[in-house]
Amino acid sequence: MSTTTEERRTGSGLGTAVAGMALIAATYGMARFGIGLFAPRLGAQRPDLTAVLGWAGAAQFTSYALAAAVAARLADRHPRAGVLLAGATATAGCLGVAVATDPVVFVLAVFVGGMGGGFASPALVPIVDAVVTGRAAATGQSLVNSGTAAGVIGAGVLAPLAPSVGWAWVLMALLCAVAAAATRGSVRSRPDLTAPRRAGTAPAARPWRLLVVPGTAAVIAGAGSALIWTFGPLSVTGTGVVGADRVGWLWIALGSGGVLGTLTGVVVERWGRRGGWCLCSGALALSGVALSLAVGTGTAWVAYACMAVFGTGYLGLSGVLVLWSRQVWPDAAGAGTSVLFIALAVGQAVGSAGFGVLRGSADPGALGLCAAGLSVLGGLIALVRSRPGRPRRRRGGHEVTAGEDRFRGPAGPVAPLR
Numbered sequence: 001m002s003t004t005t006e007e008r009r010t011g012s013g014l015g016t017a018v019a020g021m022a023l024i025a026a027t028y029g030m031a032r033f034g035i036g037l038f039a040p041r042l043g044a045q046r047p048d049l050t051a052v053l054g055w056a057g058a059a060q061f062t063s064y065a066l067a068a069a070v071a072a073r074l075a076d077r078h079p080r081a082g083v084l085l086a087g088a089t090a091t092a093g094c095l096g097v098a099v100a101t102d103p104v105v106f107v108l109a110v111f112v113g114g115m116g117g118g119f120a121s122p123a124l125v126p127i128v129d130a131v132v133t134g135r136a137a138a139t140g141q142s143l144v145n146s147g148t149a150a151g152v153i154g155a156g157v158l159a160p161l162a163p164s165v166g167w168a169w170v171l172m173a174l175l176c177a178v179a180a181a182a183t184r185g186s187v188r189s190r191p192d193l194t195a196p197r198r199a200g201t202a203p204a205a206r207p208w209r210l211l212v213v214p215g216t217a218a219v220i221a222g223a224g225s226a227l228i229w230t231f232g233p234l235s236v237t238g239t240g241v242v243g244a245d246r247v248g249w250l251w252i253a254l255g256s257g258g259v260l261g262t263l264t265g266v267v268v269e270r271w272g273r274r275g276g277w278c279l280c281s282g283a284l285a286l287s288g289v290a291l292s293l294a295v296g297t298g299t300a301w302v303a304y305a306c307m308a309v310f311g312t313g314y315l316g317l318s319g320v321l322v323l324w325s326r327q328v329w330p331d332a333a334g335a336g337t338s339v340l341f342i343a344l345a346v347g348q349a350v351g352s353a354g355f356g357v358l359r360g361s362a363d364p365g366a367l368g369l370c371a372a373g374l375s376v377l378g379g380l381i382a383l384v385r386s387r388p389g390r391p392r393r394r395r396g397g398h399e400v401t402a403g404e405d406r407f408r409g410p411a412g413p414v415a416p417l418r
Contacts (some may be wrong), residue, residue, distance in 0.1 A: 019186050023182075027116035029150060035057065046106075074122075074123075083180055086120035087116070090176040091174075092113070094173035146315060150259070153255030214328075214382065215340055217277065218343040221281055223348065225348060226350075228306070228307070232310070257312040264319030282375075283309055288370075289369065291306045292365040325339070351374070
């Protein structure tokens with residue numbers, strides 16, 4: 001029996017959020033971050049690829065940024081197309097990595113696979129906004145964002161169990177395809193996801209200045225996060241703190257900590273987007289200090305705690321960026337998410353290159369403190385207030401004013417993202 005759109009809204013819609021979480025887990029935690037996790041086995045089983053692992057990382061960042069830029073214009077008008085592109089590129093990229101033995105083919109496969117995450121996140125923002133009911137909207141967005149943690153855990157578990165790199169990447173390709181199909185199927189009958197753009201919401205009419213503060217904070221915090229994403233496990237295994245055969249457990253610890261990213265919505269509702277950002281930046285700073293402590297004392301449990309705290313802080317930051325874009329660009333949240341995630345990725349790229357240069361002249365402990373300092377700076381920048389502007393009308397009659405953390409509706413002030 002058919003149901004109306006209004007009837008379909010009576011459910012919480014969290015089933016769609018779970019499907020979206022699976023898509024993020026497959027496209028981010030596996031198709032994207034899996035390259036770094038499987039790098040040692042790739043080098044051992046396919047020695048010809050060792051020399052191009054750095055180029056593969058660069059290709060991955062480039063393709064992610066390009067896909068996110070395309071999604072910025074596509075996601076809010078055609079989010080289901082974004083889901084299909086995410087699934088198709090991540091699946092094709094994983095299959096390419098599974099069979100690649102030639103360096104050029106390998107880098108090309110990584111480039112294609114890296115697009116999946118760039119398409120997925122912006123597409124899922126308007127989908128969750130449309131499907132998940134109001135009171136569960138913030139939780140739904142945070143649940144989707146926590147998919148990265150689930151994917152990292154899954155890849156960490158899969159790494160030592162798969163008989164070969166090829167079979168591991170075939171399985172990841174299958175997961176990407178199934179997750180995209182499940183997400184697309186959960187919203188296939190939603191006519192409100194193909195609504196034409198409303199007047200006054202063209203890109204040129206959007207208040208870009210509302211993204212300057214979170215974008216700048218994202219670049220700096222992203223630079224600080226690059227140390228652990230790129231060199232964290234290498235720092236603790238290279239100094240003998242953790243055995244090289246236990247690298248997978250470091251990633252599992254990171255992903256387990258990232259599961260707490262589902263609480264981002266609660267944090268933002270209670271303390272606002274700026275308070276939530278500062279809290280998550282503080283967690284990143286703490287992880288940098290913990291890395292220095294682990295290397296300095298040679299204590300393994302501190303290294304695992306460092307990764308867990310980092311996962312919590314980083315996934316929390318990503319969640320706050322999604323919620324921030326929804327608040328300041330309520331009619332184009334997918335586009336806003338793309339802009340802020342590109343800023344985060346740019347910071348990571350710059351930070352990764354910078355820390356790579358500094359590693360030759362500085363010890364890991366000092367680099368950990370440097371990363372902590374960048375994270376603190378990124379948190380403080382988020383406290384800069386935009387100059388108040390004219391209120392902008394959002395869906396449902398609510399209004400948001402430039403520089404405010406909370407929405408105002410007909411009944412007065414309400415908690416953000418209610």
